Amino acid sequence: MANEMVIVLDFGGQYNQLIARRVRECNVYCEVLPYTKSIEEIKALNPKGILFTGGPNSVYDETSPHYEKAIFDLGIPILGICYGSQLMAWTLGGEVATAPVSEYGHTDVEVDTNSVLFKGIEATTGCWMSHTDYIKQVPEGFKIIGHTPVCPVAAMENPARKLYATQFHPEVLHTKEGKKMLSNFVMDICECAGDWQMESFVENTVKELRGQIGEKHVILGLSGGVDSSVAAALLSRAIGKQLTCVFVDHGLMRKNEGDEIEETFTGKFDMNFVRIDCKESYLEKLKGVIDPEEKRKIIGTEFYRVFWDEIKKHQTDCLSYFAQGTIYPDRIESGKGKNGKSDTIKTHHNMVDQPTDVQFLGTIEPLKDLFKDEVRKVGETLGLPHELVWRQPFPGPGLGVRIIGEITAPRIAVLQEADWILRDEMAKNGYEKELAQFFCVLPGVNTVGVMGDHRTYADLIAIRAVTTDDFMTADWAKIPYEILGKVSGRITNEMKGIVNRVVYDITSKPPGTVEWE
Ligand SMILES: Nc1ncnc2c1ncn2[C@@H]1O[C@H](COP(=O)(O)OP(=O)(O)OP(=O)(O)O)[C@@H](O)[C@H]1O
Ligand SMILES: O=c1[nH]c(=O)c2[nH+]cn([C@@H]3O[C@H](COP(=O)(O)O)[C@@H](O)[C@H]3O)c2[nH]1
Ligand SMILES: NC(=O)CC[C@H](N)C(=O)O
Ligand SMILES: [Mg+2]
Numbered sequence: 001m002a003n004e005m006v007i008v009l010d011f012g013g014q015y016n017q018l019i020a021r022r023v024r025e026c027n028v029y030c031e032v033l034p035y036t037k038s039i040e041e042i043k044a045l046n047p048k049g050i051l052f053t054g055g056p057n058s059v060y061d062e063t064s065p066h067y068e069k070a071i072f073d074l075g076i077p078i079l080g081i082c083y084g085s086q087l088m089a090w091t092l093g094g095e096v097a098t099a100p101v102s103e104y105g106h107t108d109v110e111v112d113t114n115s116v117l118f119k120g121i122e123a124t125t126g127c128w129m130s131h132t133d134y135i136k137q138v139p140e141g142f143k144i145i146g147h148t149p150v151c152p153v154a155a156m157e158n159p160a161r162k163l164y165a166t167q168f169h170p171e172v173l174h175t176k177e178g179k180k181m182l183s184n185f186v187m188d189i190c191e192c193a194g195d196w197q198m199e200s201f202v203e204n205t206v207k208e209l210r211g212q213i214g215e216k217h218v219i220l221g222l223s224g225g226v227d228s229s230v231a232a233a234l235l236s237r238a239i240g241k242q243l244t245c246v247f248v249d250h251g252l253m254r255k256n257e258g259d260e261i262e263e264t265f266t267g268k269f270d271m272n273f274v275r276i277d278c279k280e281s282y283l284e285k286l287k288g289v290i291d292p293e294e295k296r297k298i299i300g301t302e303f304y305r306v307f308w309d310e311i312k313k314h315q316t317d318c319l320s321y322f323a324q325g326t327i328y329p330d331r332i333e334s335g336k337g338k339n340g341k342s343d344t345i346k347t348h349h350n351m352v353d354q355p356t357d358v359q360f361l362g363t364i365e366p367l368k369d370l371f372k373d374e375v376r377k378v379g380e381t382l383g384l385p386h387e388l389v390w391r392q393p394f395p396g397p398g399l400g401v402r403i404i405g406e407i408t409a410p411r412i413a414v415l416q417e418a419d420w421i422l423r424d425e426m427a428k429n430g431y432e433k434e435l436a437q438f439f440c441v442l443p444g445v446n447t448v449g450v451m452g453d454h455r456t457y458a459d460l461i462a463i464r465a466v467t468t469d470d471f472m473t474a475d476w477a478k479i480p481y482e483i484l485g486k487v488s489g490r491i492t493n494e495m496k497g498i499v500n501r502v503v504y505d506i507t508s509k510p511p512g513t514v515e516w517e
Helices: 016-025 039-045 069-073 083-091 178-189 198-213 226-242 257-267 279-286 292-314 328-333 372-381 409-428 481-494
Strands: 005-010 029-034 049-052 078-081 095-111 124-137 143-147 155-158 163-166 218-221 243-249 272-277 321-323 437-441 446-451 454-467 499-504
Touching: 005 016, 005 039, 016 029, 016 178, 039 069, 049 083, 049 178, 069 083, 078 083, 078 178, 083 095, 083 124, 083 155, 083 163, 163 178, 198 226, 198 372, 218 226, 218 292, 226 243, 226 372, 243 257, 243 292, 257 272, 272 292, 279 292, 409 437, 409 454, 409 481, 446 499, 454 481, 481 499
Parallel strands: 005 029, 005 049, 049 078, 078 163, 218 243, 218 321, 243 272, 454 499
Antiparallel strands: 095 124, 095 143, 143 155, 155 163, 437 454, 446 454
């Protein structure tokens, strides 16, 4: 049975995925759709509620994204946020104009606690604002349920039509009671039951996979990372030995990692597992390549070829499905997630177009709608070992996107060694589990140093470490200086003549990204 669903209509805001996350935290399935989705398509999905996102435009501009008025007559509850609130007001005959005073950041809002939207919330509540326009006049039938000293309509409602709007952003953590407000909307106003549970996800997905695959064979790209391991466990539960897991050892893994993965998957699991050594062919393909996007595309395309060659070996008579552990943020950050209006930040290797001569029966991505923390929950539900479920993510292109400039065997070895020292020292100091991700980067810069009265001219190593829960935004990690000092001391001593300087990356995301390429 299909889950009940809430839709986020994307008008170009920055926090749209966050809205979906917050709704899912209420155990309600939620997807972000472009505002170009027709009203018929939306009706067909039978949503229990709709949220309109924020956006950079002004509704009174003719060229801004608008939506047909009829959506407000469907009887489906709607919550407009920021631009979405202005759109609701404007479309229904209210007035929106440039605000006399813009509000950015923290603002105390006086809310009407008699409104269901603000049930259980104190009358003055800290909210997060980011607007230059405002609702000057609410449409007929609407009541103001929130204001600030400079914003007369910080929230409005028409409960009879189940229409609600907030000028502030309830989805961001800085809106103290935002989660409660969204929960009030989803549970009380949309009357959702909260049936999006990991147990039912596993059960439904396994059933769907069985139906889709039938007697056919599936080749899964298994990296030993969280996503593909969870995808492997799901597929294995659905189709058992019809599944073959293919681990591509492209030589860009961390020190000893290839052997460790082989050991785990041949030792702890009863799955068909194949490790393919293609170190040489990857090096050959990447020779002389320095552009980050080009590297990513070569690595991604090569993945397809390896899988395809493997399939051809086993199947001469019929085609197999190809499966991978793609998750929701992979699609979004590659610019393929939503309305095609978002910028391509970097092409994740698994989002590269399939070469035309590669023919799979179809692609299976059972985790494509999940966020990382949800994937981990699925992994736990499936009973995967804790260390596997809570592993740090490791990008498919591996050290390839941490070696700036040309990728060569000696440069890979340098980075592997430095990275191993960092991981070893973090583990020894019990700091490993504190951070979402940490690693070394080889920037390809030589610097001058002095050692034993000799001049050195050797490589620089950068340490990158972040805290985040969804990898969409991240902060640089405040690793204690003592640990950083030990790491730097060990790298420069144990890699004498090779590395003579270590720096720490103190950039958050945005403006940086987690990986350097
Ligand atoms: N070395 C590899 N061999 C085979 N498949 C791979 C390899 N690296 C990545 N993939 C495929 O690409 C997908 C995306 O990679 P990604 O790194 O995002 O996920 P993951 O490695 O499974 O998990 P994690 O994010 O924890 O590293 C994987 O789920 C897997 O299907
Ligand atoms: O499988 C992957 N294939 C890729 O091409 C890729 N690029 C980045 N990452 C990982 O995604 C998270 C966010 O990284 P960025 O801030 O660098 O985009 C971080 O966890 C990165 O390690 C990738 N994972
Ligand atoms: N964050 C937003 O959605 C902003 C909406 C609109 N562009 C404004 O400035 O008011
Ligand atoms: Mg990975």
